[in-house]
Structures are given as C-alpha cells and as structure tokens.
Amino acid sequence: MRKVWLFKDFSSIPPGVRGKAFKVEARCPSVGYRGEEYFEEVARRLAEWYRRRGRDFPWRHTRDPYVILATEFLLQRTRAETVAKVFEEFFSRYPSPESLANADPEELRKFFSRLGLVRRADALREAAREIVERHGGSVPRSKEELLKLKGVGPYIASAVLCFAYSAPVPVVDTNVERVLGRAAGASSREEAEAFLERLLRHGNPREISLALIDLGALVCTRKPKCPECPLSDLCSYRGSGRPGAQCAGGASR
Numbered sequence: 610m611r612k613v614w615l616f617k618d619f620s621s622i623p624p625g626v627r628g629k630a631f632k633v634e635a636r637c638p639s640v641g642y643r644g645e646e647y648f649e650e651v652a653r654r655l656a657e658w659y660r661r662r663g664r665d666f667p668w669r670h671t672r673d674p675y676v677i678l679a680t681e682f683l684l685q686r687t688r689a690e691t692v693a694k695v696f697e698e699f700f701s702r703y704p705s706p707e708s709l710a711n712a713d714p715e716e717l718r719k720f721f722s723r724l725g726l727v728r729r730a731d732a733l734r735e736a737a738r739e740i741v742e743r744h745g746g747s748v749p750r751s752k753e754e755l756l757k758l759k760g761v762g763p764y765i766a767s768a769v770l771c772f773a774y775s776a777p778v779p780v781v782d783t784n785v786e787r788v789l790g791r792a793a794g795a796s797s798r799e800e801a802e803a804f805l806e807r808l809l810r811h812g813n814p815r816e817i818s819l820a821l822i823d824l825g826a827l828v829c830t831r832k833p834k835c836p837e838c839p840l841s842d843l844c845s846y847r848g849s850g851r852p853g854a855q856c857a858g859g860a861s862r
Contacts, residue, residue, distance in 0.1 A: 645811075651840060652812035658839040659820035662827065664689070667696045669819065674748035674773035675706050675740075681765045682733040687724045689826075695723065706746050709737035732760030750774060777814040779805035784825025785818075791829060792838075794845040 666689055668680040683692045683699065699720065703709040709717075712734055721730040736758040740748055748769065749755050755766035770776040779802040781789075789801040809817055828837050835841050 648808050648811045654839040655820040656812055656816050663823050666693050672773050674769055677773045678769050681768050682729050706737045706740040710741045735759035771814050771818050775815050777809040780818045785821045788821050788825045788829045792840045792844045
C-alpha cells in the first residue's frame with residue numbers, strides 16, 4: 610500500500626515532503642496539512658470501492674443534464690429507493706424540458722403527491738419553463754445560471770455540474786458531510802466542501818462524489834461499520850479512538 614501523509618501543522622512535515630504538502634486554507638483549518646499522496650490515495654480507494662459497492666440507480670446511467678436536474682428535485686427529502694420506483698414513469702411522461710414546461714399542473718402535483726412535498730411540482734415546472742424560454746431548452750452549464758432557475762439551490766446546481774458535466778464541483782449532502790466530518794475532521798459543511806474541492810482534482814469528480822454519497826449511506830452511517838470502510842486506516846476519528854463521533858446525525862439519502 611502506498612504511504613500517505615497526514616499532518617496537523619507545517620513544522621511536522623519532513624523537509625523533503627513540504628513542497629508537496631497542502632493546507633486547506635482558512636476555510637478549513639481543522640483539516641490540516643496533507644501531502645498530495647494523501648489525496649491521490651483517498652481518491653483511488655473511493656473509486657475502487659464505488660466500482661465494487663456503489664448503488665445502482667437509473668439516473669446514474671445518464672449524463673443528460675435535464676434528467677439529472679429533474680431527478681434531484683424528485684430526491685429532495687425522499688429516499689433514493691422510492692424515487693427509483695417512479696423514475697421511468699416520470700421521464701416517459703416528461704422526457705424533455707419542453708414537455709415538463711407544458712405539463713398539466715394538477716397532473717404534475719398528483720404525481721409528486723406520491724413522493725410528498727407537492728410544492729416541488731410547481732417549482733420544477735417553472736424551472737423547466739425558464740430553461741425553455743431563457744436557454745432554448747438546454748440546461749445551463751454554469752452555476753450562476755443554474756441558481757437563477759426556480760427551486761434550484763447550491764446543492765442541485767452542484768449536482769448537475771458534477772454528475773452531468775463532470776465538473777470538479779463539490780456535492781455535499783448529509784451523507785458526504787458525515788463521512789468527511791469523521792474521516793477528514795471537517796467540522797462544517799464549508800470545511801467539507803473545501804476538502805472535497807482538493808480531492809476532486811485527483812480523480813473522476815463524478816465517481817468520487819457518488820462514492821462518498823454511497824459510503825455515507827451504506828457504511829459511514831449513524832452507527833458506522835468501520836471495518837467495511839476503505840478509508841478506515843486514514844480516518845481521523847477512528848484513529849483517535851472515537852469512531853463515528855463527528856457528524857453522526859442525519860438521514861441517509
């Protein structure tokens with residue numbers, strides 16, 4: 610196994626390694642200094658784990674930004690397994706932004722009532738209308754433009770950019786925040802995003818992001834299964850004798 614570096618202050622870094630050391634700046638003080646080898650190793654392990662253990666959902670087999678955008682609306686506060694059951698039906702009814710923009714509002718609300726949070730239906734329909742009218746039916750490729758769409762917040766915008774366009778944009782949900790809180794010592798969502806920004810440079814952003822989401826859903830749960838984790842020997846909290854002490858709450862997505 611490759612040697613990886615984990616440092617808490619610059620003075621503890623061997624002189625020959627300092628040139629490769631990285632500190633997540635003021636946004637992420639608790640993460641500390643880490644060598645490039647650390648990020649490369651974490652990215653490699655996550656990718657290998659995801660190929661073996663990652664969950665299989667229909668929206669993970671497409672790079673269509675419209676499908677990913679609409680799916681993220683469906684997934685809001687709804688379990689992925691529940692959305693998977695209605696995925697094909699939804700996109701057979703509304704295969705494009707145009708079809709969704711022209712959807713009957715009551716029929717769309719009725720569909721969303723099966724998932725709860727009916728208000729998502731109106732927001733998604735309005736977002737589709739804006740895509741058609743302002744962007745010619747194409748989902749925007751910039752975070753700035755995505756955030757202008759009705760109902761689209763930072764998480765959905767980041768998910769579209771990462772999962773559709775493979776952009777190295779941090780996608781941090783409750784699962785990812787919990788994993789990075791434990792494994793990397795990130796004490797806030799902002800710190801988790803700062804850590805992930807660096808990590809995504811060392812592999813496939815889409816694959817790494819999905820791996821972290823699934824790791825939080827399957828292994829790094831409220832009661833973590835540390836022996837099954839590909840990062841267990843690098844985990845800050847397991848190493849301190851407190852497995853799962855950080856960011857233990859939150860529902861699995």
